[in-house]
Amino acid sequence: MKLDFIPLDYDYFDFEGRNYARIIGRDSKGKRICVIDSCPVYLWAILKDGLKHEKINKLIKEIEKIELDLKGRRTKVEKVELHEKSFLGKKVNALKVFATNYKDLHDVADQLGFPEIEKRRGYDLGFITHYIIEKKIIPMHWYELSGEVLNNSQEFGGIDSAFDVDVCIKLESFRAIEDKKLNPKFLAYDIETDEIKLGEGEILMISLVSDSFRKVITWKETKHKKPEYVEYVKDEAELIEKFVKYVGDISPDLLVGYSSDSFDLPYLKARAEKNEVNLSLGLDKSQPKFTRGINITGKIKGIVHIDILKFIRTAYSQYMQSETLSLNEVAKEFLGDSKKDFKIKHSSKIGEGDWEKYYEYNLHDSILTFGLFEKMWPDMLEFTKIMQEPIFDVSRNGMSKNVESYILHNLEKFNEIPEKRPMHDEISERRQREKYEGAFVFEPAPGLYEDVVMFDFTSSYGSVIVTYNLSKSTFLEKPEKDSYNIETGGKKLYFAKEIGFFPEMLKEIIEKRKHYKEELKHKPDVIKKARSNAFKLLVNSAYGYQGFFGARYYCPEAAAASAAFARKAIKDTMEEINKQEFKIIYSDTDSIAFLRGKKSEDQILKFLKELNSNLPGIMELELEGFFKRGIWVTTRAGTAGAKKKYALIDKNNKLKIRGFETVRRDWCRLAREVQNRIIRQILEDGNEKNALQYVKEIIKKLQQRKINKEDLIIRTQLKKSISEYKAVSPHVIAARKMQEREIPVSQGNLVEYYIAETKEKKKLVREKVKLPDEAGEYNIEYYLKNQILPAVENIFQIFNSDVNDIIKDKKQTTLGDF
DNA sequence: GACTGAACTATACC
DNA sequence: ACGGGTATAGTTCAGTC
Numbered sequence: 001m002k003l004d005f006i007p008l009d010y011d012y013f014d015f016e017g018r019n020y021a022r023i024i025g026r027d028s029k030g031k032r033i034c035v036i037d038s039c040p041v042y043l044w045a046i047l048k049d050g051l052k053h054e055k056i057n058k059l060i061k062e063i064e065k066i067e068l069d070l071k072g073r074r075t076k077v078e079k080v081e082l083h084e085k086s087f088l089g090k091k092v093n094a095l096k097v098f099a100t101n102y103k104d105l106h107d108v109a110d111q112l113g114f115p116e117i118e119k120r121r122g123y124d125l126g127f128i129t130h131y132i133i134e135k136k137i138i139p140m141h142w143y144e145l146s147g148e149v150l151n152n153s154q155e156f157g158g159i160d161s162a163f164d165v166d167v168c169i170k171l172e173s174f175r176a177i178e179d180k181k182l183n184p185k186f187l188a189y190d191i192e193t194d195e196i197k198l199g200e201g202e203i204l205m206i207s208l209v210s211d212s213f214r215k216v217i218t219w220k221e222t223k224h225k226k227p228e229y230v231e232y233v234k235d236e237a238e239l240i241e242k243f244v245k246y247v248g249d250i251s252p253d254l255l256v257g258y259s260s261d262s263f264d265l266p267y268l269k270a271r272a273e274k275n276e277v278n279l280s281l282g283l284d285k286s287q288p289k290f291t292r293g294i295n296i297t298g299k300i301k302g303i304v305h306i307d308i309l310k311f312i313r314t315a316y317s318q319y320m321q322s323e324t325l326s327l328n329e330v331a332k333e334f335l336g337d338s339k340k341d342f343k344i345k346h347s348s349k350i351g352e353g354d355w356e357k358y359y360e361y362n363l364h365d366s367i368l369t370f371g372l373f374e375k376m377w378p379d380m381l382e383f384t385k386i387m388q389e390p391i392f393d394v395s396r397n398g399m400s401k402n403v404e405s406y407i408l409h410n411l412e413k414f415n416e417i418p419e420k421r422p423m424h425d426e427i428s429e430r431r432q433r434e435k436y437e438g439a440f441v442f443e444p445a446p447g448l449y450e451d452v453v454m455f456d457f458t459s460s461y462g463s464v465i466v467t468y469n470l471s472k473s474t475f476l477e478k479p480e481k482d483s484y485n486i487e488t489g490g491k492k493l494y495f496a497k498e499i500g501f502f503p504e505m506l507k508e509i510i511e512k513r514k515h516y517k518e519e520l521k522h523k524p525d526v527i528k529k530a531r532s533n534a535f536k537l538l539v540n541s542a543y544g545y546q547g548f549f550g551a552r553y554y555c556p557e558a559a560a561a562s563a564a565f566a567r568k569a570i571k572d573t574m575e576e577i578n579k580q581e582f583k584i585i586y587s588d589t590d591s592i593a594f595l596r597g598k599k600s601e602d603q604i605l606k607f608l609k610e611l612n613s614n615l616p617g618i619m620e621l622e623l624e625g626f627f628k629r630g631i632w633v634t635t636r637a638g639t640a641g642a643k644k645k646y647a648l649i650d651k652n653n654k655l656k657i658r659g660f661e662t663v664r665r666d667w668c669r670l671a672r673e674v675q676n677r678i679i680r681q682i683l684e685d686g687n688e689k690n691a692l693q694y695v696k697e698i699i700k701k702l703q704q705r706k707i708n709k710e711d712l713i714i715r716t717q718l719k720k721s722i723s724e725y726k727a728v729s730p731h732v733i734a735a736r737k738m739q740e741r742e743i744p745v746s747q748g749n750l751v752e753y754y755i756a757e758t759k760e761k762k763k764l765v766r767e768k769v770k771l772p773d774e775a776g777e778y779n780i781e782y783y784l785k786n787q788i789l790p791a792v793e794n795i796f797q798i799f800n801s802d803v804n805d806i807i808k809d810k811k812q813t814t815l816g817d818f
Numbered sequence: 819g820a821c822t823g824a825a826c827t828a829t830a831c832c
Numbered sequence: 833a834c835g836g837g838t839a840t841a842g843t844t845c846a847g848t849c
Binding site for chain 1: 828
Binding site for chain 3: 136183293294295397398399400401403427431437438439440441460461540541542543544545546547548549550551559562563588589635636637641642643644645659661664666726727728729730764786790
């Protein structure tokens, strides 16, 4: 039988001691296909240099004798071949040791302690990754397959009949074909419960949303008119069973939740157990399986379970405006829609008339989740195609893991044997290493400036890695002819001239990124945009990867050299800019801000071109922007210019604010808004007069208690569990208060509080902390002295001292009132 | 008990 | 455990006078 096929989900099973990949996907008509396939299983034994043929042959004979009987399974070495390979860029002779079962490769490796063998590699990729590398059946690409249809056959123990698919075939041959359009079925879901703690309360309702389906299932009936999307069941057990039935009937390719790895799915599992019903969501009626540990993931056989929150965290969060990754904020930013307004209460406290609102709230959460998923699907698809790992993993992995996936799936072009994952001891050793010197930040001279130009290096660190060939395999202990070198941390680091596979891959990624970005300019579409973005993220993560303790290709020397070369590049460029007698205002890592002076914008662009013609390798400087005005302030402590804190305004009055309190979520809204307004005012006007007037009005309002309490709420994240804190800061007190009142609060939550007046004079801020709904009056002195004034003081300070005096007077008189 | 610098903590920049 | 280092700033804590 022949058919077109796109792989969506992968897993594997053992049959008669051997591993078989099971790939679930669709054909071009939309039928669900299950493909069973196998591949050779092997590891690499890298031989010592200069071994004689006879010795190698003798070794091969020895290795071929290895047989293991572990974990109730027989594995033996089935074949040994000698190959010329490359390992970390060096030519090596290596034995390809074939064995029966992938899971036993580690034990086989343990048996290879022969003196002739230098290293053992390639046994720790996981069978699925190994299979994809070996067979090149890559997720989300189209293939034409031919194979034998398994129809109630006893082959593989009747696996075809256990799986609810249209066709199950044993793969015989395949070829890659052109991409076709895929319309996978998505289904979003969301649950509402009585308790937040896993499994401790009852599940009240579950919503399901696809493009043509909207449903809320609940056992909480209301006497009011039932909305048509609501379906009643008799109890929680039936609710879970009904949910399973709907998922089975709709039979989506992807089941999507928001935070569902750690909440919805495990909650369902826990309640199913409690009610003694099966959460048989898998295509083979199996229940979801969860990984242990801090980072829980929930896997359903044959259906790809996606927790969209995780993908948002790795792929989008660094470019987002949202201050938290809550469904509400994220939906606002991406969809312009928000959660339904409904205050969740325990079901016993919900009034008869409120249930309808609760149903709607529950339904809308799934609508938002579905909307987000649709929006992010192109990115997820491109990520998966590029990293070549199953979408289940790619959608959850951090960028460092994604970089590694990309490397592992592209090693073959370099004939490279994969490096091993660091073991536990090695990781703790790496984590203890001393920090290396990082980026250079130029101390600005505080002031208000006109006509500011900003240049920056495109993918600075990525370009440096490629230009100077910085990687584990190119790092040299001693200098070689023409090797690249740089001094940092009192040591000179050398890197080979001949390009290594890591910089080479990165070079390709940068070129591809450029290519798609260019195409995007001429003919924009979502796929190109997604692809360009995925490559951009890969480039930006390559530097962090090499310095990351968990990396296979960990190389702190390469990371340190990357930072050192980047420092050199920015300083050299600054020197060139200085030579042209431009005044440099600021610089951080890969950007330089300077005054345009009397030169025109065209002349600046010409100058940029000139700078670029003299840059080494693929280093490239680009225009970040021309700005009408910009301000830099002093640090709070002294007169030195503050780094990482500035504001710019362009011709269209668009602001670019960095580091100021107004962009920090742990300051109250009033302070942030006041600061934002005075920054805008000053940058628009070119002076401080109007801004100062505005601040005076606000201070007056504050003193007259005319400010809304909501504008004074301070939000701080609980970064660890309450008991772990050594210092008891205000937000810890707020969290303790919440605990006392049995308001759920845990690590990672944003804690809200305000600072209130107290009867007696209290010294510590934490003694004045009150929760938002706790009765009390806001503490005028605190909000003046610790929020408003600190946010505006050093902005006015950059003007003449008269203004400064007014502020100081103001401060004294206002504070003197108490 | 007031003062002061160090330690702890959160968050931002690139 | 699930890129890196640089930087500001508030608040508490612990020691000194």
